[in-house]
Amino acid sequence: MKMNSPQKTARVAAFVFLIIFFLGMSTELFIRPGMIVLGDAAATVRNIAASEALFRLSLVSDLIRQALLMLLTLILYKLLKPVNKTIAALMVIFYLVYVPISMLNELNHFAVLLLSSGAGYLTAFKADQLNALMMFFLDLRKYGTFIAQFFSFWVLLLGYLVFKSGFLPRILGILLMLGGLCYTVSAVLFFLFPNFDATIFGLFAFIEESLFYLWLLIKGVNVEEWRKRALESA
Numbered sequence: 579m580k581m582n583s584p585q586k587t588a589r590v591a592a593f594v595f596l597i598i599f600f601l602g603m604s605t606e607l608f609i610r611p612g613m614i615v616l617g618d619a620a621a622t623v624r625n626i627a628a629s630e631a632l633f634r635l636s637l638v639s640d641l642i643r644q645a646l647l648m649l650l651t652l653i654l655y656k657l658l659k660p661v662n663k664t665i666a667a668l669m670v671i672f673y674l675v676y677v678p679i680s681m682l683n684e685l686n687h688f689a690v691l692l693l694s695s696g697a698g699y700l701t702a703f704k705a706d707q708l709n710a711l712m713m714f715f716l717d718l719r720k721y722g723t724f725i726a727q728f729f730s731f732w733v734l735l736l737g738y739l740v741f742k743s744g745f746l747p748r749i750l751g752i753l754l755m756l757g758g759l760c761y762t763v764s765a766v767l768f769f770l771f772p773n774f775d776a777t778i779f780g781l782f783a784f785i786e787e788s789l790f791y792l793w794l795l796i797k798g799v800n801v802e803e804w805r806k807r808a809l810e811s812a
Contacts, residue, residue: 583797584657584745584798584799584801584804584805585798585799585801587656587657587773588657588794588798588799589794589795590653591650591653591657591791591792591794592792592794592795593795594646594649594650594653595787595791596761596795597646598643598646598647598650599788601639601642601643601644601646603641604639604795605636605639605640605643607638608641609632609633609635610636612625612783613625613626613629613632613633614626614690615790615810616716617713617720619708619709619710619712619713620705620709622690622694622712622716623693623694623708623709624710625796626690626694627694627695627696628689630691630695633691634691636687637684637687637688637691640687641681641684641728644677644680644681644684647653647673647676647677647680648658648674648763650786651669651670651673651674651732652670654666654669654736655667655669655670657799658736658739658740658743659811660804660807660808660810661742661743661744661807662739662812663811665717665735665738665739666735666739668735669732669735669736670732671730672732672735674730675729676726676727676729676730677726678765679722679726680722680723681723682727683713683719683722683723683725683726684719686715686719686722687715687719689711689715690712690715690716690719692767693708693711693712694712695716716799724764724765724768727761727762727764727765727780728762728765730761730762730765730783731762732758732760733754733755733756733757733761733783733787734754734755734758734759734762735758736754736758736790737750737751737752737754737755737756737757737758738751738752738755739751740790741754741755743799743804743805743807744804744806744807745799745800745801745803745807746793746799746800747793748791750790750793751791753786753789754784754786754787754790756783756786756799757782757783757784757785757786758783759781760779760780760786761779761780761783763776764776764777764778764779764780764783767779
């Protein structure tokens with residue numbers, strides 16, 4: 579095994595996360611906010627119809643992002659399996675539950691796209707019915723997002739592996755475990771109290787995740803300690 583192999587793995591994980599981050603931010607902060615007007619389905623229909631290609635691009639971006647998330651978890655498994663193969667495998671399982679739910683959830687945005695397409699079969703619906711269906715699928719997409727987020731136990735398990743690793747700072751493991759709990763708590767709060775704004779929980783969790791990947795990108799791992807764990811687990 580090459581000495582720099584775990585370092586390369588850590589840097590690749592960070593690089594993949596950066597791609598996921600930029601795809602997500604471009605879609606959620608720049609493309610869709612200018613198109614989807616919450617509470618105004620008629621304006622949303624007009625906006626999507628006027629920028630259909632851009633909206634389709636945002637959907638493809640989301641699907642690519644989810645595919646990269648599956649790649650990311652396999653890279654993290656390779657990096658952290660010397661700590662505990664069972665926990666690392668469980669992390670992958672939860673991740674691979676999270677991602678398909680997120681992918682299927684994008685069908686709700688495709689439904690919004692179809693409803694704004696002006697297709698001939700949509701003449702069977704009155705304008706107010708189309709608007710109601712539009713808002714229904716937008717709301718359903720929000721629920722789907724939190725269903726996927728409920729399975730963010732993988733972040734907690736990631737934090738545990740980092741904490742126990744010995745080749746990454748323990749504080750990062752603690753922050754990741756707290757972040758994983760925040761993701762799940764915010765999902766539970768949404769289902770119990772839909773009007774409660776749990777944005778702060780999701781923001782905190784995202785910041786903790788970002789710090790972890792930033793560390794992987796800049797500092798990487800302690801190679802000697804990683805090699806010791808790898809030999810112990812062999």
